[in-house]
Amino acid sequence: MVSSNIDKLGALIVAMVAYAASSPFATLRSNRIVQGEGFGIPSALPAWMAGLLLTVIALASLVALLRREAIPRLVSAAAVMVALFAFIGEAAAFLTPADNTYARVAPATGFWLLLFTFALLAADGISRMRPGPVMRLLYLVTAMAIIAAILLSGLWADLSVMKEYAVRADVFWSEASRHLVLALGSLAAAVAVGVPLGIVCERVPATRAAVLNTLNIVQTIPSIALFGILIAPLGWVAAHVPGAYALGIRGIGATPAFVALFLYSLLPMVANTVAGLAGVPRESREAARGIGMTSAQRLLRVEFPLALPVILTGIRIVLVQNIGLATIAALIGGGGFGTFVFQGLGQTATDLVLLGALPTVGLAFVSAVVLDALIDMNSISPARKDA
Amino acid sequence: MRALPYLLRGLLLALLMTFLLVPQTMEPLLRPLAQSNAPVIYNQGSLLSLTVQHLLTVLAATSAATVVAVSLAILVSRPAGAEFLPLSRSLVNIGQTFPPVAVLALAVPVVGFGEKPTLIALFLYGLLPIFESTLTSLTTLPRAVVEAARGTGMTGAQRLLQIELPLALPVILSGIRLSVVISLATATIGSTVAARTLGEVIIAGLQSNNLAFVVQGGLIVGALAVLIYDGLSALERLTVARS
Structure with a gap:
């Protein structure tokens, strides 16, 4: 029509x-x-x-x-x-x-x-x-497959970005894996610490304000400063705590970047865990108590599954944010795609900037789509948000 | 006890002003962070003028972002712009995945080094929270109120200006607050492309391995963010109380 x-x-x-x-x-x-x-x-x-x-x-x-x-x-x-x-x-x-x-x-x-x-x-x-979550994932996979096919076909071999890539292919993949380790590793650490901390905050209201206020203040410190500030204490730990150096802890490089990303990730994780658990309907809790579930059973089988979409939203925020922030790690020698961005800015070589910026944007976009789909799949009510 | 938070904020403001106006007073506190013969207080420009420049950059970018984002949100929430509603929602969703460093770095080839790429990155980044909050508040206003306004014979423009926007104001302000706080921190990254912001102090510290510089730059930005956040929250409460 x-x-x-x-x-x-x-x-x-x-x-x-x-x-x-x-x-x-x-x-x-x-x-x-x-x-x-x-x-x-x-x-x-x-x-x-x-x-x-x-x-x-x-x-x-x-x-x-x-x-x-x-x-x-x-x-x-x-x-x-x-x-x-x-x-x-x-x-x-x-x-x-x-x-x-x-x-x-x-x-x-x-x-x-x-x-x-x-x-x-x-x-x-x-x-x-x-489209539903599965359909959106299918679109994403199709788009990625097309781009991968073009990359592998050598169709872009004469483009300037690919020429920058060709001369530093090895470095590119090691920086890529460094970027992923920083972003995903700090996310995993934040989930491991943030979710239990969120549960404690939800159960013990007295701790809630203190924890959330502290984490709020961490968020106000600009990323480049936080990365820098951590250099000193971690350098001290590396030099004075037995075994720390052997574990790879250093004052500069990836360690302060990892810790900074972890600290930034805690607030969304804790806040969303608290919000997710607080949003569990009273009737569900009462019903679980009524059929004789213990406190641990209620948490694991009732409250946690109901709170999962909100917790996943926290994970989405953290992952997208960390993929972006990990570029800053390059300023303190932490590696990642930021290495190319800042080298490119320094040499006014736009192609090199693109070599760092495009994969970062792509990675952030893909993780956002995947996590949005996961959130939708785990929402119990069929009502989806638009877009 | 209720006065305590105000007292703490007043103290923070006083400390910040003292530091900016007479930086030398804080030298003893920062001395242990610098190496023995390195300068303790940033000496390649006045901290006060950098702070003012930093705030002006954020103010300019946020004002432009507010005007554009609120206008766009009004447009797509009217019947005439309703076609753009689903698209604008997905755009906001996608836009938030662009890392600030990437936006900044990609703007440099187009507009050159300096303030401009920073303003562009802050503007684009500031749009999203304001657009999202304005749109949410305009599309979730109590239907009864809007219908009542229509019933009294108000025109579309009158309803918007006299009913919808005043009711949505607190939520719009919360979007602006979020945008300002993000911009305050993001503006520091602008100094990697030669914008004059407080990031200059931090980057100088990173380059010369001078922790005192890093800490003072970071703390000034942190203090500004806390104070501005509180100020705007207070403004929001005022508008909620009035409406």
């Missing part, structure tokens, strides 16, 4: 596409740090590819303008995004002069804007369908 009036989001998308398609699609620079020259779609690609890309974009814009149903919108947005991904690689191969290893081709404003515009259209399609 073609709706009679024009869709407002569709009109917005067409305006954005018109602007983006006339902006440079890719830039060519003679080396990695100089200013570059922008190429629009017609000059960045061989004629037939440029024609194909522009046709796909025009068709998808028409769908956005005239069709309101979710599925055509999602399908056309996905088609444009796949085309953009494929052709930016082709543009890099096309624009790079032969036998020139210094020249760099990077996506330019037009590419990013087109990607954003059609991601918007895809997001609109998905949010109109209100």
Whole structure:
């Protein structure tokens, strides 16, 4: 059914596409740090590819303008995004002069804007369908599989980010695993300490205000300061506590970063555990007591499962926050993707910044989607929040 | 006993002001943190002017974020903008997953080093809590009140200005408060791209291995955050009491 009036989001998308398609699609620079020259779609690609890309974009814009149903919108947005991904690689191969290893081709404003515009259209399609958690995970896996296939196919090999990656592939994967260890390890520690602490706070009201206020104050200390402040006490521990050094505890590097992330993670964990347990309906507790469950049984079999969605929300907050904050660890020699970001900023090498920033954003996004799905699966009431 | 929290805050404010106006008074306290011949108080610029600059940056970014976020939330909660409602909710959800460092670093190639990337990152980061709280409060107003206003013949604009916004104000303020506190801490990261904020003190400390710098930078930002958080909470209680 073609709706009679024009869709407002569709009109917005067409305006954005018109602007983006006339902006440079890719830039060519003679080396990695100089200013570059922008190429629009017609000059960045061989004629037939440029024609194909522009046709796909025009068709998808028409769908956005005239069709309101979710599925055509999602399908056309996905088609444009796949085309953009494929052709930016082709543009890099096309624009790079032969036998020139210094020249760099990077996506330019037009590419990013087109990607954003059609991601918007895809997001609109998905949010109109209100997919359940399993469906959302399927979308995520599909998107990841497409990106992985493009990465493995070598289609992007001529792009500047991949050239930065190629010269430091080993370092990239060791920093990636360092980043994950920092973010996930501190999360695990925060769950192990925060959930029991939350249970205590919920049972013993006297401790609640003290614990939550202390953790609130920790949150106000800026991350770079907290990372720095921990250097001194941990250095002292490493030097004076027998066995600490052997365990890998150091004043600088990953240890203070890990401890700082752990401290930041405690507040959401404790606060959400308290809120989750406090939200358990009185009738459920009474019923559990009525059938003769002991206090421990009630906690494990009734209260905890009911509080789980709220606790999982805490885990989601912490994980997304930690993945972002772990980039700061690089400032104190703690490693992680931040290493590339700060090196890139120091050398004004944008491609190197992207090599650190893009995986961080991707990782945070994937964990948010996965945990949102988990939260929905564990919610007992079928009522889901929108989006 | 009820006066104790106020007393503590007054004390914190007095300490902060003393430190900013006459930094040397705190030298004995910070001395043990610095190495023997290293400077104890930040000496590459005045702490007071950095603090003012820090606050101005946060103020500018938060004001812009408030105007944009509240307008957008009003727009999508009207019938004319209802089409954008599901999309804007998912955008807020996705936007929150962007790490501040990444936003900052990605803004540098576009606008260059200095205040600008910091303002952009703080603005984008500040939008989300304000948009979310404004939207939540506008879409969960008691239906009876809104219907009554409609019944008395108020126009859409009148209902918005005289009924809906005043009722939503406390929740909007709580969004602004959250946004300000996040921005205060995030602004320090701006100094990695050469913005003049208190982060400069902390980074100078990290680079010269001077813990005294790190602690004083961190404590000033922490104290500012606690005081501003309390101030805005008080403002919120005032608006709740009035409405």
